[in-house]
Amino acid sequence: MNVKKKRALSLLTGALMGLGMASSAYAQTSLEDVMKDRGLTQKDLLAAAKTYTPSGGRDEYLAFSSGGQSGHVIVYGVPSMRILKYIGVFTPEPWQGYGFDDESKAVLAQGRIDGKDIKFGDTHHPAFSETKGEYNGRYLFINDKANPRIAVIDLHDFETKQIVVNPFFRSAHGGAFVTPNTEYVMDAAQYAVPFGDDFVPLEEFNEKYRGGLTYWKFNDKVGRLEPENSFTFEMPPYSQDLSDAGKGPSEGWGFTNSFCSERYVGGIERGRPPFEAGCSQKDTDFMHVTNWKKAAELVAAGKVKKVNGSYLITMEQAVKEGIFFLIPEPKSPHGVDVSPDGTHIIVSGKLDSHAWVYSWEKIKKAIEAKKFEGKDPYGVPIIAMKDALHTQVQVGLGPLHTQYDAKECVVYTSIYVDSMVTKWNYCEGKVLDQLHIHYNVGHLVAMEGDSASPDGKYLIALNKLAIDRFNPVGPLHPQNHQLIDISGDKMQLLYDMPLPLGEPHYVVAIKADKLKPVVRYKTGWNSRADKKSEFKTRAGREKTVRDGNKVDVYGTLIRSHITPEIIEVEEGDTVSLHFTNLERAQDETHGFAMYGQNVNLSIEPGKTVSATFKAEKAGVYPYYCTEFCSALHLEMQGYLLVKPKGYKAKAGKIAEGTKYTKADYDKQVKTNVDTQAVIDSVVAFITSHNYKDFSTVVDLVTDATDQLGFAAEAKKKSEGFAAKGDYQNATLWAGQHWQYQVKTADLGLRAKTHLEENGAKKVK
Numbered sequence: 001m002n003v004k005k006k007r008a009l010s011l012l013t014g015a016l017m018g019l020g021m022a023s024s025a026y027a028q029t030s031l032e033d034v035m036k037d038r039g040l041t042q043k044d045l046l047a048a049a050k051t052y053t054p055s056g057g058r059d060e061y062l063a064f065s066s067g068g069q070s071g072h073v074i075v076y077g078v079p080s081m082r083i084l085k086y087i088g089v090f091t092p093e094p095w096q097g098y099g100f101d102d103e104s105k106a107v108l109a110q111g112r113i114d115g116k117d118i119k120f121g122d123t124h125h126p127a128f129s130e131t132k133g134e135y136n137g138r139y140l141f142i143n144d145k146a147n148p149r150i151a152v153i154d155l156h157d158f159e160t161k162q163i164v165v166n167p168f169f170r171s172a173h174g175g176a177f178v179t180p181n182t183e184y185v186m187d188a189a190q191y192a193v194p195f196g197d198d199f200v201p202l203e204e205f206n207e208k209y210r211g212g213l214t215y216w217k218f219n220d221k222v223g224r225l226e227p228e229n230s231f232t233f234e235m236p237p238y239s240q241d242l243s244d245a246g247k248g249p250s251e252g253w254g255f256t257n258s259f260c261s262e263r264y265v266g267g268i269e270r271g272r273p274p275f276e277a278g279c280s281q282k283d284t285d286f287m288h289v290t291n292w293k294k295a296a297e298l299v300a301a302g303k304v305k306k307v308n309g310s311y312l313i314t315m316e317q318a319v320k321e322g323i324f325f326l327i328p329e330p331k332s333p334h335g336v337d338v339s340p341d342g343t344h345i346i347v348s349g350k351l352d353s354h355a356w357v358y359s360w361e362k363i364k365k366a367i368e369a370k371k372f373e374g375k376d377p378y379g380v381p382i383i384a385m386k387d388a389l390h391t392q393v394q395v396g397l398g399p400l401h402t403q404y405d406a407k408e409c410v411v412y413t414s415i416y417v418d419s420m421v422t423k424w425n426y427c428e429g430k431v432l433d434q435l436h437i438h439y440n441v442g443h444l445v446a447m448e449g450d451s452a453s454p455d456g457k458y459l460i461a462l463n464k465l466a467i468d469r470f471n472p473v474g475p476l477h478p479q480n481h482q483l484i485d486i487s488g489d490k491m492q493l494l495y496d497m498p499l500p501l502g503e504p505h506y507v508v509a510i511k512a513d514k515l516k517p518v519v520r521y522k523t524g525w526n527s528r529a530d531k532k533s534e535f536k537t538r539a540g541r542e543k544t545v546r547d548g549n550k551v552d553v554y555g556t557l558i559r560s561h562i563t564p565e566i567i568e569v570e571e572g573d574t575v576s577l578h579f580t581n582l583e584r585a586q587d588e589t590h591g592f593a594m595y596g597q598n599v600n601l602s603i604e605p606g607k608t609v610s611a612t613f614k615a616e617k618a619g620v621y622p623y624y625c626t627e628f629c630s631a632l633h634l635e636m637q638g639y640l641l642v643k644p645k646g647y648k649a650k651a652g653k654i655a656e657g658t659k660y661t662k663a664d665y666d667k668q669v670k671t672n673v674d675t676q677a678v679i680d681s682v683v684a685f686i687t688s689h690n691y692k693d694f695s696t697v698v699d700l701v702t703d704a705t706d707q708l709g710f711a712a713e714a715k716k717k718s719e720g721f722a723a724k725g726d727y728q729n730a731t732l733w734a735g736q737h738w739q740y741q742v743k744t745a746d747l748g749l750r751a752k753t754h755l756e757e758n759g760a761k762k763v764k
């Protein structure tokens with residue numbers, strides 16, 4: 001711990017220990033004042049100390065939250081609850097240029113349904129890729145409930161790389177859940193439909209409508225789902241809900257909830273009692289148990305037929321092969337959560353006050369002994385509840401989802417109706433603690449909670465309502481994620497975080513040090529396809545290529561100019577801009593926005609992106625960089641000139657706005673000489689230290705050397721013009737020389753600061 005941190009901590013502990021005997025009188029009074037002013041209690045201070053992250057501090061965990069209908073994923077730190085990023089997934093996200101450059105448009109286009117661009121997503125459940133049941137920090141998957149799709153986000157750059165559309169379903173809630181080595185990503189349908197595109201009247205619901213569960217094959221090496229190798233279990237029209245994959249002894253199996261196994265079809269307009277009445281009549285629904293390992297073997301052996309180009313395991317086949325079973329579960333269940341060791345499965349019924357704990361050992365025994373209490377109307381064997389249940393525990397009204405603690409047998413269940421979290425022991429079947437939250441909790445997330453070795457520590461309650469917790473901002477309230485300390489015996493509420501993008505159904509949280517995202521791409525990188533872009537452009541190689549009425553512009557961006565600065569095309573041309581960001585330095589992103597063409601790009605260091613549009617209307621279209629990237633950022637600009645058809649340029653030159661003389665030139669040269677002295681001193685500092693041991697500094701130095709190279713060229717030009725007595729051009733090029741010097745100095749100073757702050761050693 002550094003001195004600053006130690007001191008801050010001792011001040012705080014002093015204050016917490018009675019406020020009368022701490023070491024620093026100054027800090028003590030001021031803390032007391034703050035407490036009095038803001039009406040804080042000692043308990044508040046303790047909570048603050050557990051979440052407060054000093055400037056520059058990092059979080060221990062990163063949480064990835066569903067962004068609900070926004071179609072995004074929200075990333076925030078735990079315990080600070082600071083939002084770090086929105087990742088565009090199913091919908092455009094302008095800041096990241098997602099949905100604006102050709103590369104990301106291609107990703108979004110994979111998610112089209114019947115050729116239609118879908119402009120929202122209903123993201124529910126994110127899931128991390130796993131190795132041996134542990135989060136490996138490589139990929140994140142998330143489902144879209146409304147338009148049955150799954151997206152793949154690569155955590156090496158936090159970008160969405162792929163979207164797949166389910167070939168059978170018309171909704172899918174039970175995703176994304178991964179098998180222990182990310183062989184498959186589970187996604188279950190919600191609302192039964194006829195598979196295929198045919199219209200089938202509701203009168204034929206029982207015979208022709210179907211539910212299902214898709215196991216999407218994931219290719220870990222290339223980081224993509226393989227629709228051609230994925231398979232779907234056809235299931236009864238029971239409204240399959242959430243799923244979870246078995247682990248350890250239950251590895252190879254999957255578990256899926258269902259509700260409305262009554263198969264009730266509402267229709268108040270036909271004089272029928274509504275859905276909700278008919279869907280909650282029976283005391284139990286069904287947990288669906290599927291054997292994906294055996295199913296995969298059947299597929300590999302060529303025993304499964306493809307329908308609509310995708311493997312479909314019919315109910316008949318699944319029953320015959322002994323890979324599909326049903327077990328009664330409590331009324332209208334919601335969550336189904338497999339224990340970290342894979343021995344138990346916890347299910348909660350929304351209309352029941354119990355959590356039901358199933359034993360995998362018992363289920364397996366019943367399957368092996370072919371001990372069934374009967375079959376459902378589709379011939380699927382039913383395992384009797386008593387042959388599968390370990391225990392049932394009264395946890396509160398409207399239990400939904402369960403998360404596992406690091407401590408054996410300890411779990412947390414969200415209690416929707418009672419607005420509560422119940423901590424209980426599922427081995428012994430007893431309640432340990434209860435905590436009220438605000439209000440109506442949905443999912444819970446514990447740190448690494450879905451892995452084979454949960455960390456415990458913190459729990460976040462994802463509350464559906466915020467009501468009175470925040471400053472009012474109109475009828476649509478933010479959602480409220482409440483951070484809870486679960487390290488002790490009693491749960492302690494620490495923090496309320498309003499989340500203004502929703503509805504965020506589920507969150508997964510991973511140890512921050514498992515993530516190693518890149519800070520820059522290899523120069524000329526197509527990040528969406530993860531390969532070198534065919535449009536990569538190097539400094540000095542910028543060009544415009546015309547082929548008929550198609551114009552390709554190969555440009556670059558670097559502080560502080562866009563090359564080219566003037567683009568000339570003709571009315572009716574199709575224009576493709578290809579830009580490469582030449583920066584190597586961390587966080588030197590340039591943006592590119594243009595008037596009236598929906599062109600808005602984010603070009604992170606090294607990235608190459610393209611934007612294609614039709615220049616339909618003659619006119620002048622300014623463009624500029626959207627990121628405040630350097631002192632001369634506002635000057636990072638240019639013009640697209642769309643000339644009328646057949647336009648003939650009049651002879652003449654661009655009129656100079658200002659005229660320069662020898663005195664102007666001399667003044668600029670003097671400034672440049674002074675600036676060079678600053679650069680020299682910075683260079684001397686850097687090279688006299690072991691800067692090569694600091695990769696950040698090496699990058700900065702490389703960029704600075706580039707800039708200095710450009711500076712030398714500009715200097716030569718200015719001197720050439722001066723020699724000819726053309727002080728107009730001599731002054732302008734001397735000014736450009738200075739621009740490059742300033743950028744060199746800026747980079748150099750950042751490198752110097754980095755060395756000073758990180759204890760670089762003097763080497764000569």
Ligand code: RUQ
Pocket residue numbers: 124125173242334400401441442443505506
């Ligand atoms: S949901 S509040 Cu997981 Cu979609 Cu339960």
Ligand code: CUA
Pocket residue numbers: 558559560589590591625626627628629630633634636
């Ligand atoms: Cu680049 Cu502003």
